[in-house]
Amino acid sequence: xxPLKALGGTSDILPGEVGAWQRLEVQARRILHLYxxxxxxxxxxxxxxxxTTSLGEAAEIVTKQMYLFEDRGGxxxxxxxxxxxxxxxxFVEHGLDKTASxxxxxxxxxxxxxxxxxxxxxxxxHQLGVEVFASAGPYQDVEVLSLLxxxxxxxxxxxxxxxxxxLGCREDRKRIVERVRAKLAPHRTKLCxxxxxxxEKNPLRILDCKEKGCVELSRGVDLLEAIxxxxxxxxxxxxxxxxxxxIPFERDPHLxxxxxxYTRTAFEVVHGGLGAQNALGGGGRYDGLVEQMGGTAIPAIxxxxxxxxxxxxxxxxxxxxxxxxLSSVYVAAVSPAEIPSALSLAEEFRRSGxxxxxxxxxxxxxxxxxxxxxxxxxxALILGQEEIKEGAVTVRDMNSGxxxxxxxxxxxxKMKSQLRAESK
Ligand SMILES: [Zn+2]
Ligand SMILES: [Zn+2]
Numbered sequence: 001x002x003p004l005k006a007l008g009g010t011s012d013i014l015p016g017e018v019g020a021w022q023r024l025e026v027q028a029r030r031i032l033h034l035y036x037x038x039x040x041x042x043x044x045x046x047x048x049x050x051x052t053t054s055l056g057e058a059a060e061i062v063t064k065q066m067y068l069f070e071d072r073g074g075x076x077x078x079x080x081x082x083x084x085x086x087x088x089x090x091f092v093e094h095g096l097d098k099t100a101s102x103x104x105x106x107x108x109x110x111x112x113x114x115x116x117x118x119x120x121x122x123x124x125x126h127q128l129g130v131e132v133f134a135s136a137g138p139y140q141d142v143e144v145l146s147l148l149x150x151x152x153x154x155x156x157x158x159x160x161x162x163x164x165x166x167l168g169c170r171e172d173r174k175r176i177v178e179r180v181r182a183k184l185a186p187h188r189t190k191l192c193x194x195x196x197x198x199x200e201k202n203p204l205r206i207l208d209c210k211e212k213g214c215v216e217l218s219r220g221v222d223l224l225e226a227i228x229x230x231x232x233x234x235x236x237x238x239x240x241x242x243x244x245x246x247i248p249f250e251r252d253p254h255l256x257x258x259x260x261x262y263t264r265t266a267f268e269v270v271h272g273g274l275g276a277q278n279a280l281g282g283g284g285r286y287d288g289l290v291e292q293m294g295g296t297a298i299p300a301i302x303x304x305x306x307x308x309x310x311x312x313x314x315x316x317x318x319x320x321x322x323x324x325x326l327s328s329v330y331v332a333a334v335s336p337a338e339i340p341s342a343l344s345l346a347e348e349f350r351r352s353g354x355x356x357x358x359x360x361x362x363x364x365x366x367x368x369x370x371x372x373x374x375x376x377x378x379x380a381l382i383l384g385q386e387e388i389k390e391g392a393v394t395v396r397d398m399n400s401g402x403x404x405x406x407x408x409x410x411x412x413x414k415m416k417s418q419l420r421a422e423s424k
Contacts, residue, residue: 009115009123020311025108027154028128035147037104037130042086044110048076054085054293056260058201065113079112083129083304084261084286085293091133092295102140103133108307120277120309129283129304133290136299138237141265141285142245144301145238149247152269152280155310158317160271160280162248165255166235167204167266168227170288176226177203180218187217207254222253231264238265261286265301271309273316280313281305328419330372330398331358334365334384342383345393348412354419373398378422379415 006012013021029039048068055062067079080086087105096103108128115121130147132140145162152160168176180203188196192211199206207218224232242249249267257266266284274280283303291297329349333342342358349356357375359368365382372380382394382403393411396403406414 007123009117011122011124020314021307024155024307024310025128028108028151031147031150031154032106032130035104035143035150037106037147040087040090040105040107041109042080042083042090042107044080044112045077046080046086046089048078050085050089050293051078051081054088054261054289055082059259061113061258065115067112067114081113082111083107083109083127084131084289084302087129087131087302088289088293088295088300091131092290092293097133097290097295097298100134102135104130105132106130118277120274120306120312122308126307127281127304128307129302131300131302133300134298135301136287138234138265139241141234141238141301142241142247144283144303145242145249145267146245146247148267148269148281148283148303148305151305152310155314156318157271157280157310157313159273160269160313161250163252163255163268163270164239164242164249165223165252165266166227166231166264167223167256167262167284168231169263172227172231173204173263176223179226180204180206180221183221184217190217202260204256205258207256218254223256224253234264257282257284261289261292263287267303269305271313271316273313274309277309279306280309328354328378329356329415330368330375330377330380331356332365332368332372332380332382333359334382336362337385338383338388341388345381345383345408345411349415352412352416354412354416369396369398378419381411381415 048066051066052062061081066081069077071077087107091097091103106129109126110124111127112124114123117123130144132144149162167173181199184191184199184203184206188199190213191199191206192209192214195206195209195211195214206214207221209215209218224235227235239249239251255266255268257268262284264285264287266282268282269280270278271280272278281304283301285299285301287299290300331342331346333339339360346356346358357377359371369380377398380396380398382396384394387393391408392405393408394403395406395411395415
């Protein structure tokens with residue numbers, strides 16, 4: 001039969017590429033731990049209602065992009081298109097909304113959207129996100145934004161911009177929607193086709209449309225002027241504190257985010273090297289969502305970052321990142337008779353925390369050393385008949401080609417401290 005292939009818009013992450021993913025995750029977990037955020041893992045499939053109640057029936061994610069199907073029991077289920085709804089569902093289901101304390105969560109994992117695959121848009125893609133519950137003040141917004149800043153910085157990105165806006169509270173939102181609609185309605189025919197439809201359903205989305213006519217018409221609309229004094233105060237405390245912490249940002253009066261549930265602070269991170277799909281991630285407050293999903297009325301804020309986009313941006317910002325060596329030491333058996341001794345030596349290295357590769361096939365020593373060089377091993381440890389007889393190992397420095405003998409009983413400890421000294 002013809003070989004099978006992965007579905008369009010999904011990708012295998014092969015061993016040669018996975019190192020970059022692991023570095024992102026390890027780095028992120030370290031930083032998230034410093035901020036005392038805890039991981040939450042939710043299922044990849046949920047009852048479809050989890051997303052329709054949170055994102056809104058009319059949201060484009062739901063109507064155009066969600067993987068929706070009936071399971072064998074006739075239930076309507078969906079592959080998660082984003083992380084927040086599942087986390088809120090879990091939060092309410094386990095009664096965490098009834099505890100008085102602030103909860104700080106993060107998640108990492110795949111999300112699914114049935115859209116036309118293109119650069120920066122996949123059907124299965126990966127996000128890292130955080131959600132903080134039960135903390136309403138502006139300083140919580142600042143903490144979340146500084147965490148986002150540290151993550152991007154920790155990953156080694158440099159050419160990103162944090163854009164910030166306030167969408168106001170729910171009452172403000174109604175007023176803003178009316179105001180934008182009233183301002184744009186007389187010019188309806190100058191709007192693009194999508195935005196003519198948005199004028200009824202969600203006029204705020206017109207503000208972030210990239211079509212020339214729409215950009216032209218929405219110029220001069222500033223959401224900050226339309227929000228209430230309390231929301232304005234909240235926003236200015238956020239921006240003042242960010243300045244005090246030296247976290248750079250840009251005010252973007254047209255930033256609205258795609259989803260209905262956002263309130264007050266909303267933000268996005270864009271990267272200059274990414275082309276049309278230039279957003280690395282974004283988020284904001286969603287003070288009404290927990291209640292909307294059947295929980296108590298508590299505030300919340302979060303963000304999500306697209307990991308494929310981060311990797312693309314890293315290629316722009318740090319194109320010559322050296323791959324990590326596959327192993328530190330390569331153990332070579334001169335003839336098949338020494339393979340068991342080589343295995344035992346490699347095991348001893350691994351137990352003491354040194355990555356070791358051992359060749360298990362019958363290969364001439366020269367070819368093994370070539371392979372060791374290809375794997376960027378720092379040292380090759382050679383075991384032949386003579387070494388076994390003497391209770392020794394030949395150590396070859398792969399950079400200089402120098403060789404010397406070590407006693408078999410002391411070699412692991414010696415190499416370990418040498419490798420540690422070199423990595424400093
Ligand atoms: Zn308000
Ligand atoms: Zn438009």
